[in-house]
Amino acid sequence: MTTRGFRDPEKAWNWVNEIYTANTNYLRAAFELFGRGKMDETRIRANYPYISITTTKGPSVDNRLSYGFIWRPGTYSTTLTRPDLYKQYYLEQFTLLLTNHPQSELEVGVSELPIPLHFALGDKFHLERDLTAEHIAELPLIFDQPDLATMDDTIPNGTHMVRPGEPAPLALFTAQRVDLSLQRLKHYTGTSAEHFQKFVLFTNYQFYVDEFIRDSHALLAKQDGKTAAADDYCAFVEPGNVITYNQNMPEVTGEAQGQKPPRLPQMPAYHLKRKDGTGITLINIGVGPSNAKTITDHVAVLRSHTWLMLGHCAGLRNSQKLGDYVLSHGYVRDDGVLDDAVPIWVPIPALSEVQVALEQAVADVTGFKGYDLKKIMRTGTVATVSDRNWELWEQSVPVQRLSQCRAVALDMESATICTNGFRFRVPYGTLLCVSDKPLHGQLKLPGMADTFYRERVDQHLKIGVLTMEKIRAMGPGRMHSRKLRSFTEVAFL
Numbered sequence: 001m002t003t004r005g006f007r008d009p010e011k012a013w014n015w016v017n018e019i020y021t022a023n024t025n026y027l028r029a030a031f032e033l034f035g036r037g038k039m040d041e042t043r044i045r046a047n048y049p050y051i052s053i054t055t056t057k058g059p060s061v062d063n064r065l066s067y068g069f070i071w072r073p074g075t076y077s078t079t080l081t082r083p084d085l086y087k088q089y090y091l092e093q094f095t096l097l098l099t100n101h102p103q104s105e106l107e108v109g110v111s112e113l114p115i116p117l118h119f120a121l122g123d124k125f126h127l128e129r130d131l132t133a134e135h136i137a138e139l140p141l142i143f144d145q146p147d148l149a150t151m152d153d154t155i156p157n158g159t160h161m162v163r164p165g166e167p168a169p170l171a172l173f174t175a176q177r178v179d180l181s182l183q184r185l186k187h188y189t190g191t192s193a194e195h196f197q198k199f200v201l202f203t204n205y206q207f208y209v210d211e212f213i214r215d216s217h218a219l220l221a222k223q224d225g226k227t228a229a230a231d232d233y234c235a236f237v238e239p240g241n242v243i244t245y246n247q248n249m250p251e252v253t254g255e256a257q258g259q260k261p262p263r264l265p266q267m268p269a270y271h272l273k274r275k276d277g278t279g280i281t282l283i284n285i286g287v288g289p290s291n292a293k294t295i296t297d298h299v300a301v302l303r304s305h306t307w308l309m310l311g312h313c314a315g316l317r318n319s320q321k322l323g324d325y326v327l328s329h330g331y332v333r334d335d336g337v338l339d340d341a342v343p344i345w346v347p348i349p350a351l352s353e354v355q356v357a358l359e360q361a362v363a364d365v366t367g368f369k370g371y372d373l374k375k376i377m378r379t380g381t382v383a384t385v386s387d388r389n390w391e392l393w394e395q396s397v398p399v400q401r402l403s404q405c406r407a408v409a410l411d412m413e414s415a416t417i418c419t420n421g422f423r424f425r426v427p428y429g430t431l432l433c434v435s436d437k438p439l440h441g442q443l444k445l446p447g448m449a450d451t452f453y454r455e456r457v458d459q460h461l462k463i464g465v466l467t468m469e470k471i472r473a474m475g476p477g478r479m480h481s482r483k484l485r486s487f488t489e490v491a492f493l
Helices: 009-035 087-100 117-121 133-142 175-189 206-220 228-232 289-302 352-366 370-375 396-404 414-423 446-474
Strands: 004-006 047-055 074-079 106-114 199-203 235-238 242-245 269-273 280-284 306-315 325-334 377-385 407-411 428-436
Touching: 004 009, 009 047, 009 087, 009 106, 009 117, 009 133, 074 175, 087 106, 106 175, 117 175, 175 289, 199 206, 199 289, 199 446, 206 235, 206 242, 206 269, 206 280, 206 446, 289 414, 306 352, 306 414, 306 446, 325 352, 325 407, 325 414, 352 370, 352 377, 352 428, 352 446, 370 377, 377 414, 407 428, 414 428, 428 446
Parallel strands: 199 280, 199 306, 306 428, 325 377, 377 407
Antiparallel strands: 004 106, 047 074, 047 106, 235 242, 235 269, 269 280, 306 407, 325 428
């Protein structure tokens, strides 16, 4: 297949799709022969498609937009994967590049980056299931395997060095890096990447998951009168790719699909879907910054519009009550898991659009307005730590540090999620709920927790969902803040 130049985004995508489909079909056919013992030991290889653009002048661009243009003349390129999954995303990026660089063409061809067999087969195929031990040992000799050297995060980390004669990167992730994350998402969450929505809620409490499941099923159940849900959300997907369709939408209604897994995955995901992909995904990430980093490393390749952390925290002020909300506008990063990728001296700014939407959603759901909001919510710094038993430290240490940084709350995930949002250029925010006040003798104990959860869980989740709906109404161009883009930024969102 030869390289072709395009000024039409749709035709460029069609050629990318043709290359990718032909090459993955070739690998699958070869693997089928290999599994049946009908192939010699000839090396089998097929490569990803790539797209590149060369500019000789600066862009003609709407400077309100934070992406979609090349910051200085030169040649820029990236490898591409899963054109079926990323069709709308690719078309948007192609269209902006051609609009902002009217003298340039998009060149599409076959790259030098091999497609690993595991990624060509997809997340629904268990590669080793039907192979003998001898066949498994022979696989690396015949087919390309995932190569860690081609999937590091130096581009989003801002440490990528372009070698002389090489094109500069067009996107944050190479095709292999994207494919790895698509596979990992299925492994960790129990749902395929195609179901993930652009607005993602993270939580560490099963109570929120239970409520989300109940609300979503109620939303999609047959209703006598027409509601907003009848127009907004088309389906609900649970682990095992179990799909429940909106009974108020005849055009999408069908039999339930998928199969509930015998046990839940490590970080189960639930997707309240819209036809355009701008619905809401909820992921139960469990407890701790390591999980928070792990899952956001992989969700990042889906180019979400917003991430929100909905969790519980320790309130640090006497004036706070159990059940109060904390809207974070700053973070003390004491989690340690991202210090190498995002140095500790890098500030993680609050994003005004997210902050305003969160505050408005709290007001709408609780009924408190204006100055009265201070009765149930305060903004301030959240300290994120890696030790759940921080209360057992010698008390002068946490008291002094938390006082010096003016923290109003402490948790184990918020700074991690927001720092990875900053790192991967995904808008982020945090709304926490005070579940205990250890510095003031109110420890989290079973009886207290049960009462608290019953009173607050429903309200907190509704605030998170409403916040996402408010942000969605702004449009994606408003959300992808220029605060998250560097002055040597890639063109793709």
